[in-house]
Amino acid sequence: MxxxxxxxxxxxxxxxxxxxxxxxxxxSRDTSPELALRSLVHAAGLRYRVGAKPLPGMRRTADLLFRPTRVAVFVDGCFWHACPEHFVRPKTNPSYWNEKIDRNVRRDRDTDTKLAEAGWLVLRFWEHEPPAECAALVVDAVRQRRAEATRRT
Structure with a gap:
């Protein structure tokens, strides 16, 4: 056809x-913003899982996952996750898209809540944010949590 x-x-x-x-x-994965972030984090010496589930039975995956330190990183697309700076509601088929985007945002908040309750640190970045700034925050968070875990033992 x-x-x-x-x-x-x-x-x-x-x-x-x-x-x-x-x-x-x-x-849905391996987007340019994700690849840029992963490259910088890897260059800083950190190793991570890609597209992994943080919790058993959770049907959601993090873009970068640091299991030992319980840090989950998400790089959200401006359209798909309703970026307050760039998102414009579609004019074509609005009933479908409004529900779709709203459902994505609700799922994001639910994921954040479930992971926080399980002791995870959730870092979310927008696709338009500078990768170097995001990578610096990820590296700092992982190293800080690693140091805290070492002090406890």
Whole structure:
């Protein structure tokens, strides 16, 4: 079926064949902001898991995960997570997108709460934030928690 004759299925988010192709091509991991952050954190000598679940049974993954120090890092996209600085609500298919984005934000807050209750430090960064600044915060947090754990033993 070509783009001219394509019709969105009932209840679909895709308003056109082109939009559908575009949406299917969006990465859920290994985005440019994530790769830049990971590169800087790795260069600082820290090792981490990528796309790992912080808690058993949790169906959510962190972009960088430091299990021994319980630090979970998320790099949130401005559109998908409703960045207060850059997010603009879509005008096409607004009922779908409003619910989708609001659900993402609610899930983010729920994740933050569950991880904090389990003793994790959650660091969230927006995709537009400078990677060097984010990496410095991650490195400092992991090293501080590592030092605190050493003092306790």
């Amino acid at each position: 070509d783009a001219a004759t394509w019709v969105a299925p009932e209840g679909s988010w895709a308003s056109s064949a082109g939009r559908r192709r575009n949406m299917q091509a969006i990465r």
